[in-house]
Amino acid sequence: MNDNTFFAIVFPKRIGRLSYFLRLLLMLAIYYLGFFAIHQCPLGPGLRLVIILSFVIVFLGYLFCYIVMPRLRDFGLPALAIVFFLIPILNTLFALCLMFGPRDYWQTLRRKTQ
Numbered sequence: 001m002n003d004n005t006f007f008a009i010v011f012p013k014r015i016g017r018l019s020y021f022l023r024l025l026l027m028l029a030i031y032y033l034g035f036f037a038i039h040q041c042p043l044g045p046g047l048r049l050v051i052i053l054s055f056v057i058v059f060l061g062y063l064f065c066y067i068v069m070p071r072l073r074d075f076g077l078p079a080l081a082i083v084f085f086l087i088p089i090l091n092t093l094f095a096l097c098l099m100f101g102p103r104d105y106w107q108t109l110r111r112k113t114q
Helices: 003-008 017-040 045-075 081-084 090-100 105-113
Strands: none
Touching: 017 045, 017 090, 045 081, 045 090, 081 090
């Protein structure tokens, strides 16, 4: 496997429904295993807080940039739609819509209404 294939898999431009679902499951597993490992380490509260915050920032950065954004492109929505993931109840509904919606759904819907 060459470098271009590796980067295309890890940092995609567009992803489909199944890939989106599998990546979300993998990220949730990493998230919970990471927090379990952090809480099991005998660290001081200050160092533990720094590690948790850096873990969350890296986790959310990868989640938004390389899982949600490619699925938004595949779904046909603009990048600004990522703001819906910051609203607590709406983010679950929006994630489900992205998971079960077909490719270019939003573009097709817009063409039908015009």
